[in-house]
Amino acid sequence: MSVQSFELLILGSSAATPTANRNPTAQLLNIAERFFLIDCGEGTQMQMRKYKARFQSINHVFISHLHGDHFYGLPGFLASMHLLGRKNELTIYGPKELEEIINLLHKHSDTYLNYPLKFVYTQNLTKQLIFEDEKVEVYSLPLKHRIATTGYLFKEKPLPRNIDKYKLEKLNVSFAEIHKLKLGLDAIDNNGNTIKNIDLTIDPPNSRSYAFCSDTKFFEELAQDIKDVDLLYHESTFLEEKKDRAKQTFHSTAKQAAEMAVLANTKKLLLGHFSARYGNLEEFLNEAKSIYPNTELATEGQLFSL
């Protein structure tokens, strides 16, 4: 278990029309105290209050596409951040038309945000690195939906090597030299002797990754872009009995989501974006588990820690 956090909070699990219990798509991912909001359907800010999410800690918002159930909560979220005193820059990743929409809303409400808003435009032609800092990388992924849509892949960068404390105690090494060991370099002890990195360190935990894939029809090529991901969220708007409806609307079934989890060699699958026609979601779980056992439902308030 890593000391660095890697947690996903589900804020909405519904497809296009919300139900009494299910909100449209939104998720909050925390990697190493970077808070990434992924999609922002109507009511997301209320869901964040309900689940006591850290509102102002979010500096990056990722919008998959411009169907309303994936971003109609964004304008209100931006306004509330402003009214609650935000000063820090916020970056929005999404289709370039989103900037036009936000600008028009702000123009007609005579709104001038108190914080800088930056847009990074996504394209859905190739996998692209769109964010990077010292601990995390984020890629956009082309999906296949009725309008231009991207998924997102969040990856921890390789964690620093762990020092073997028992062995270190027996040596006489300065802090500066210990830092070199953490970076994977050899060090020199206070007697001038070289310490080989391999002799004093142990491998760090594996870097973890999360792929968000909504909305999309099933297509095999996606598996290459998310190969070996630890946690996969894949939309399952329908059950397999509505396979034709899924195909027609460029959505997926629970069975297809499970097939993608197998193809991509993921460690765990989350299902979401359930059509309002389904009251009981157990059938989604059963259908997917028959193909890929390590499956869970990504429903409101669920927290998944890696």
Place this chain on the structure above:
Amino acid sequence: MSVQSFELLILGSSAATPTANRNPTAQLLNIAERFFLIDCGEGTQMQMRKYKARFQSINHVFISHLHGDHFYGLPGFLASMHLLGRKNELTIYGPKELEEIINLLHKHSDTYLNYPLKFVYTQNLTKQLIFEDEKVEVYSLPLKHRIATTGYLFKEKPLPRNIDKYKLEKLNVSFAEIHKLKLGLDAIDNNGNTIKNIDLTIDPPNSRSYAFCSDTKFFEELAQDIKDVDLLYHESTFLEEKKDRAKQTFHSTAKQAAEMAVLANTKKLLLGHFSARYGNLEEFLNEAKSIYPNTELATEGQLFSL
């Protein structure tokens, strides 16, 4: 008590930023089975589900102004009506820029609604009749806020006269002649005798009215436009202690709302649009009641029947 319904359901009582318990502004008014949605803040469609409001019965939506907390729920509401199979025309009353916003959202999501959407533009210069049918009239009212804003006044048309059934039983009158009596005309009985309307009918109940006034600063001239209204909803974003803040932001205090209720000679006052800074709303009630006793809080789920 009239047999014709006149009911107001509160869907949201919050000012600009929603809280854990308070949603942004939205109200559903039912006069004689005409369902009027008044403002449509973020999450209104979920609130309608929560309170089992008749979603598809709404044919008229009135938007006061283009601050997000009064209409960010509208695009999702329009989309859900479409997805749930609506075919009937829907009319939206509001600033003309609202049509530009909705059109842009539909363009970028490649949305073509299955039902006709009609816009009626409001202006905030004079009181104007904007809707009328055989039972109801709706007027827009100029308010004074930071951007162009209108209130709305909903009025029953005069109800038909009631026939005095005991007197009617003793006479011999055809159905056609009874209908004339209901309309206030004289009738002729089957013997050819004239029956004076006043002798066979009693006055109908008074026509009822509701005024929605949000958002606005206090200004005396408003009282003329809503004179003698039965039910007044007047925003009270702040308590009197924040009078300066109210003035600066073109909002009202609970005291000012009560003063308007007195000036306009209304029968009942509802307070709403409470700033998120206030947890306990009892102080709003106390402040207003000291000036105008028949005051209530318009909080989520409350139903007010006239």
